[in-house]
Amino acid sequence: MLTLNNVEVIYNDVILVLKGMSLHVPEGKIVGLLGSNGAGKSTTLKAISGLLKAEDGEVTDGNIQFLNADIQHKDASDIVRQGIFQVMEGRRVFEHLTTEENLVAGSYTRSSVNLRDEIEIVYEYFPRLKERRHQTAGYLSGGEQQMLAIGRALMAKPKLMMLDEPSLGLAPLLVMEIFNIIKRINEEQKTTILLVEQNANLTLSVADYAYIMESGRIVLEGAPLDLRENADVREFYLGLTEVGQRKSYRDVKHYKRRKRWLS
Amino acid sequence: MALFIQLTLTGLTNGAILALAALGFVLIYKSSDVINFAQGEFLLIGAYVIFGLVAQVGIFWPVSLILTVLIAVALGVVVERLVLRPMIGEPIISVIMVTIGLSSLLKAIVSAIWGTIPQAFPAFIPSAPVKILGATVGEDRLWALVIAVLMLGLFNIFFTRSREGIAMRAVADDQQAALSMGISVKKIFAWAWSIAAATAALGGLLVANIVGVSGELAGFGLRVFPVVILGGLDSIPGAIIGGIIIGLLEAYTGGYIGQGLNQVLPFVVLIVILMVRPYGLFGQEIIERV
Ligand SMILES: Nc1ncnc2c1ncn2[C@@H]1O[C@H](COP(=O)(O)OP(=O)(O)O)[C@@H](O)[C@H]1O
Ligand SMILES: [Mg+2]
Numbered sequence: 001m002l003t004l005n006n007v008e009v010i011y012n013d014v015i016l017v018l019k020g021m022s023l024h025v026p027e028g029k030i031v032g033l034l035g036s037n038g039a040g041k042s043t044t045l046k047a048i049s050g051l052l053k054a055e056d057g058e059v060t061d062g063n064i065q066f067l068n069a070d071i072q073h074k075d076a077s078d079i080v081r082q083g084i085f086q087v088m089e090g091r092r093v094f095e096h097l098t099t100e101e102n103l104v105a106g107s108y109t110r111s112s113v114n115l116r117d118e119i120e121i122v123y124e125y126f127p128r129l130k131e132r133r134h135q136t137a138g139y140l141s142g143g144e145q146q147m148l149a150i151g152r153a154l155m156a157k158p159k160l161m162m163l164d165e166p167s168l169g170l171a172p173l174l175v176m177e178i179f180n181i182i183k184r185i186n187e188e189q190k191t192t193i194l195l196v197e198q199n200a201n202l203t204l205s206v207a208d209y210a211y212i213m214e215s216g217r218i219v220l221e222g223a224p225l226d227l228r229e230n231a232d233v234r235e236f237y238l239g240l241t242e243v244g245q246r247k248s249y250r251d252v253k254h255y256k257r258r259k260r261w262l263s
Numbered sequence: 264m265a266l267f268i269q270l271t272l273t274g275l276t277n278g279a280i281l282a283l284a285a286l287g288f289v290l291i292y293k294s295s296d297v298i299n300f301a302q303g304e305f306l307l308i309g310a311y312v313i314f315g316l317v318a319q320v321g322i323f324w325p326v327s328l329i330l331t332v333l334i335a336v337a338l339g340v341v342v343e344r345l346v347l348r349p350m351i352g353e354p355i356i357s358v359i360m361v362t363i364g365l366s367s368l369l370k371a372i373v374s375a376i377w378g379t380i381p382q383a384f385p386a387f388i389p390s391a392p393v394k395i396l397g398a399t400v401g402e403d404r405l406w407a408l409v410i411a412v413l414m415l416g417l418f419n420i421f422f423t424r425s426r427e428g429i430a431m432r433a434v435a436d437d438q439q440a441a442l443s444m445g446i447s448v449k450k451i452f453a454w455a456w457s458i459a460a461a462t463a464a465l466g467g468l469l470v471a472n473i474v475g476v477s478g479e480l481a482g483f484g485l486r487v488f489p490v491v492i493l494g495g496l497d498s499i500p501g502a503i504i505g506g507i508i509i510g511l512l513e514a515y516t517g518g519y520i521g522q523g524l525n526q527v528l529p530f531v532v533l534i535v536i537l538m539v540r541p542y543g544l545f546g547q548e549i550i551e552r553v
Contacts, residue, residue, distance in 0.1 A: 054442055080445030092440035094433045104426055105433040109445035111426070156444060 001027040001067060001192055002048065002084075002160055008061035009040075009047050009216075017043045019216040020062070025160065030186050030193040032203040032210035032224075034237060040216045041196045042089055045162050048194075049086040050076035066160070081109050083159035087152075089168065089196075091145040095138030099129055099148055102137050106152030122151040125181050143174040150178070154185065161185070162194040167202065175199065179206050200237035204228060212237070268398035270518040271511065276404045276473075278510020279411030283466040284483075285490040285502035286418060287459025293435040293497045294455040296355070297347060300362040302463055303484020304369035309335055309464020310384075310471035310480050311377050317385040324387040328468075335464035339457030348452070370481060381477030388472050407469040414465065415503055422499060431455065435497070489529045493536060495546025504544065508532075 002025040009018035017040050025031045035041050046052040047059050048066075053075065064072040071079055094102050103119050110118075123130040126147040132140060137148060146166055153161050163182065167175040183206050186193050197203040204210060204224040212220040212233065220230065227233050288302045312334055316327035346365055350358050390403040422428040434441045434451045442448055463484070470483050490509050494501025509529045517525035536544065 049443060051439065051443055054439060076442045077445040077447045080443075086443050088440060088443055092437055092443075094436040094440065096436050097429065097432055101423075101429050101432070104429045105441070105446070106444050108426060108430055152444065 001025055002194070003065045004044070004048070004062065005065070006062035007044075007047060007059055007064060007072075009043055009052065009057055010060050011055065011057045013058075017057070017216055018047065021047075021213070021217055022062075023211055023218060025192060025194050026209075027159075027192055028186075028190060029208040030183070030195060030206055032207035033194060033196045033213060034198065034200050034203060034210060035213040036198065038215075039213045041213060042164055043216075044213070045086050045164055045194070045196060047072070048079075048162065049084055050074055050079045051086065051088075077109070080156060080158075084162065085153045085156045085158035085160070086162045087149050087164060087166065089164035091142070091149045093137040093140070093145045093148050093152075095136070097137055098134050099137055099140070100133045102148055102152055103129075103155050106155030109156060118155055118157075122154050125154065125185065126151055143170050143178070146170060146174075146178060147181075150181070150185075154189070157189075158191060160192045160194065162196070164196045165198060166195075167197060167199045175202065182206065200233065204238075265397040265399075266518060268396050269400060270514040272395070272398065272400050272404060272408070274511035274514030275507065276408045276411075276510070277513065278507035279408050279415070280466045280469050280506075281483075281486055281490050281510055282503045282506025283411050283414055283462045283469075285487040285494070285506050286415070286499065287462045288487050288491050289494075289497060289499055289502045290431070290455045291459050292491075293499075294431055295347070295452050297350075297358050297362065298355075298496075299459065300359065301342075301366035301369055302459065302487055303481040304366045304373075305335065305338075305460045305463030306467030306470065306484040307373055307478070307481045308338065308369060309460075309467035310476050311373050311467075312464070313468050314382065314384060314471065314476045315377065317387065318382070324385070331464055331468065332461050335460040336457040339460035340453050342460070343453050343456035347456070348449070366481075370478070374478065377476075379478055381475050381479070384471045384476050390472075401473070403472050407473065410465070410469060414462065418462075418499070427454070486529075489533050491543075493529075493533050493543055495543030498543065498545035501543055501545030 004021055004023045007018050007021045008016070010016050021040070021044055023033070023044070033041055033044065043052070043057065046055065046057065048064055052058065059072045063070050066082060066084060071082065094105060097105065100119065103122055104115065107113060107115060107118060128144055129147055129151055132144060137145065140148065150163070150166070166178055166182070170178070179202050182193060182195065185191050195203055195207060204227060207224055210221065210224055210227055211218050212227070220227070220233070228238070284302060284306055287305065288299055291297050291299045309331060313327050313331040316322045316330055317324050322330070342365065346361060347358070350361055388403045388406050390401045392399045393402050393405065422432060430441065430446045431451050431454060434446060434448055438448055467480055470480055486509065490505040491502055493508060494503070494505025512529050512532060513525040516528045
């Protein structure tokens with residue numbers, strides 16, 4: 001459905017951030033994209049959604065294909081109309097609008113649609129939003145704002161929903177709840193999902209396939225089960241340490257690996 | 264008592280027209296952070312265009328009215344596209360200078376076409392005196408009040424019920440997020456400028472109908488500043504209530520205390536209110552959750 005081939009992104013004409021990023025998202029699946037801070041995950045999503053241009057970033061090489069057509073030169077509103085919706089990092093709800101007005105804003109590109117029915121679908125996934133429907137979004141809790149951000153995306157009825165760190169700053173129980181709903185949206189609405197996260201454990205538990213990126217390119221990819229077996233992933237993403245290895249050797253390698261992962 | 268009612272009606276009328284003009288100002292500020300010093304000239308242009316169409320060209324007034332609104336909308340789009348869009352990302356002060364320049368330019372265009380001598384406005388709104396509760400007011404004032412209130416009501420519906428109106432407020436809140444839902448920020452800016460120009464044109468027409476057409480009208484437009492600062496630069500209800508408050512204040516001071524003072528008192532009240540509420544009466548505070 002979505003394919004990135006060797007994408008290169010440069011900000012302000014000088015800062016090279018994506019250095020040959022390639023990735024494939026098959027229709028109907030949940031694909032995880034993991035990586036530490038500054039790896040270029042958000043930049044990848046913005047390159048796909050066309051939001052890059054508003055930040056003076058540019059795709060300078062490679063291509064991005066959605067449903068077999070190049071989209072890297074389209075602008076953001078065209079891309080939303082084609083069926084890609086990015087839920088931005090940090091929720092970004094419209095603070096001075098009510099919950100319901102936020103949802104209406106989400107449906108902006110779908111002019112001929114019964115708003116009431118669409119809003120009810122969102123409330124089925126997030127009953128808590130219904131209770132807060134007339135409240136100013138800026139005063140919702142962090143979890144409710146994340147639900148609203150996802151609800152806004154549902155209103156656009158995208159073919160591909162891209163979520164940028166939905167777990168950021170939320171309590172573990174809430175994160176579980178939100179991940180379950182993401183899984184349900186994928187199954188019930190047939191929405192393909194590209195999930196950007198730092199929470200490797202949960203991501204690997206819902207994703208069909210996952211990529212790990214580091215300073216602007218993919219360094220590892222595989223099915224969740226295989227990734228869970230990988231020593232580097234276990235150590236740096238799942239926080240598990242191997243027991244019974246020779247210590248001195250491990251320390252050296254640890255240092256080198258840590259440097260590579262976290263630089 | 265008759266005087267009080269008379270002053271109240273005058274104040275309400277002026278206030279409602281001020282609110283219309285202020286509304287456009289707030290809209291522009293809210294969506295694009297531009298302080299539009301040319302808002303007064305939009306009033307001026309609206310009044311002169313309809314004057315020209317009705318009194319000079321001789322077009323039936325309802326048709327002229329529609330044409331005037333369309334011309335104002337076009338003017339808004341052109342100004343946004345040619346003057347403001349190239350300024351995106353420039354320092355606030357440069358943008359302010361540009362709108363001040365724009366105001367001189369528009370004023371110059373108006374005096375080049377119509378000269379500087381005040382003219383009588385074509386009387387298509389009846390202005391016979393009417394008696395209400397013992398007070399006597401011109402029927403045109405009542406019409407102005409009714410039209411302004413109606414317009415404000417329509418805008419309220421537009422901003423809270425229509426997708427386009429909600430999108431405008433969304434852009435005001437977070438441009439990048441609005442972009443991510445496919446809202447075209449450029450289109451919204453153009454909308455804001457055209458609505459601002461159109462409402463100001465209507466406001467200009469209503470004032471001109473009461474006081475005649477002259478360069479003075481731009482001065483009426485200048486009074487939107489105390490209004491918007493009082494109501495809060497970014498608040499639509501603030502613009503309306505601010506307009507009414509300033510309108511009434513001016514009328515009461517003018518009537519009870521003396522002409523002249525009525526131009527000053529609004530500013531005194533303004534300063535007092537700003538000391539208590541620095542964002543204006545209804546200005547949006549930055550929401551900080553705990
Ligand atoms: N608008 C921008 N201008 C310049 N550099 C940027 C911009 N946005 C992000 N970067 C840089 O690009 C790199 C990747 O950032 P980002 O994509 O946000 O990473 P992640 O989402 O994985 O944390 C960082 O080094 C960051 O400083
Ligand atoms: Mg990020």
